[in-house]
Amino acid sequence: AQSVAQPEDQVNVAEGNPLTVKCTYSVSGNPYLFWYVQYPNRGLQFLLKYITGDNLVKGSYGFEAEFNKSQTSFHLKKPSALVSDSALYFCAVRDMSYGGSQGNLIFGKGTKLSVKP
């Protein structure tokens, strides 16, 4: 079965420090991977995606993610965290299952990022 795991419910970081939000995936074939951010009472905002090509993907608001095929991981990173980065972060993979997949996403359960001043 295809799945996405975000092993940390919450990540706490001091402002100015680097941050990492972890994600691992399980799919058949080559994955299409995405990161989204959700602020309270809002929908999900697209940050970045990996389809093919360079393993290091750069996205919005200074975020980047590293695709690691051998470890089936797609961790989200930022060199210097801001208080305004505090939000809920979701990793997702495109559903590749046979017989129904039309591109819908399978999401992890989310990681709450808290950046303290």
Next chain:
Amino acid sequence: GAGVSQSPRYKVAKRGQDVALRCDPISGHVSLFWYQQALGQGPEFLTYFQNEAQLDKSGLPSDRFFAERPEGSVSTLKIQRTQQEDSAVYLCASSLARGTQGQPQHFGDGTRLSIL
């Protein structure tokens, strides 16, 4: 508008009532998805439209859930005879291309449904 618009933002209904949730996707977007997000969870897929065709409804939890997109733009998700377990945030997303092409999905702010 510039983004995906959903209405109402909040809906409270009594158990057994029918509800209808509306989604206005980004103009010209071919693909439209509905997701259900329970409290503290990630969104879960409900159904997918390519233009007016509903190509995948495998995520709809029961036959009380029905979705349509008759003219290939606005979509409505209808829930009949609501139950308390239907309480969740319902998210709509659209993307420019067919879903399989890996284009990012753009989400609305959702409708928070509470069933009393």
